[in-house]
Amino acid sequence: MLKTRVIPCLLLNGTGLVKTQQFKNPKYIGDPINAVKIFNEKEVDELIFLDISVTKSKKEPNFDFIKKIASEAFMPFAYGGGITRLDQIEHLFNIGVDKVILNTIAFENPSLISEAARVYGSQSIVVAIDYKTNFLGKIEVFVSCGTKNTKLKPVEYAKKMQELGAGEIFLNSIDREGMFKGYDINTIKQVTNIINIPVIASGGARSLNDFKLAITEGGASAVAAGSFFVLHGVHRAVLITYPGYNELEKLLKTE
């Protein structure tokens, strides 16, 4: 029986691991390589690393550092941040990355998705959709680490990304990121109702029950969380955790 994937999503700011709230106030939480080693021991389903320092500064992905992380990652490993060209994607696959996550470039140059999917297969191309609520209560997709409004709706955007050849959608609520409010089940549901490719729900997870809701109510194929796996308690103390396999299996048992 296929297990539902539960994925820690870790943010890189240069070579340090950070955690943000609503994409702001990065708090330093430790060494990424050390975190990967801990997640190895905990046998996590998959790992996502997003470098939040490279897109705005228009820098290349930090290949040497990503390679160091990948060499310790004995689980599927996805990387996003600063990817704008096909040769960078090839380079990432050669150094041990399994999936690439495209965000800003998916908006600016959507043909890259099709090209990358044709060469490497859709299964390795993930499109990240960050969205937030505007003052009228409507949700809109943002790129460039949440700073640039595309004025597009997540559902339409996700559909277009699927048509272009994306293999998975990483759907992230900026409003809920790091806020321990639970997932935005409504939007997750709207997107999973429209597209056929797997959706990874992200933003707001605070409990195992939130994972369950994103899957059973939202229709997500996988769930991602940041703070839930790296911070603990009201003072947001750094503590890397991951539920035991049996616990997850019991919780997420699919019929």
Added chain:
Amino acid sequence: MITIIDYKMGNIGSVVNMIKKIGYESLVTSDVQKILSAQKIILPGVGHFDKAMRNLHELNLIGVLNQKAIIEKVPILGICLGMQLLSEVSEEGNSNGLGWIKGEVRRFAFDENSKKLKIPHMGWNTINPIKDSPLLENLNNNSRFYFVHSYHFICQNPEDILCTTEYGYTFVSAISHNNIMGVQFHPEKSHKFGMTLLKNFIEKF
């Protein structure tokens, strides 16, 4: 020394990383001379069946691989697409496979009850060992592996089936015939379970 065939079909870095982690050296190569002296071969691969066979032809690797696998009977492990290439034909394309293990590769096709299942089959799943093999030593039906694939192997000879997995229906997730072995999942991405399998391949054959 483990020889990993580099025929420009996807992520080899992670196979190298895991072999290093379990304490062995590997050589990534598409050089015929180097492959001729190989003692143990891994054929990885992600992507399209026809493209993979075309790359093997263009790099002139079919002859040397046949020599190693069929005549010298060197242990060889195909991973993911590398397993599918061991077949005779695939529904994914028109090229002939390597034809070392009798059978064909077909796309997942679900009946009405399982229609909602997504293709590719992506994520962690368990195996049901069918026959005894040193490759599966210390592994059992609680061992889980990471899969990403839309096509699967159908064996002509049931005795070639090493283990099966459930996704909509029961499909063959690993095969072996004498020195030739294939796994549909990615041991290099499957934590201690994958390490155990690769260690078995390296140490027990």
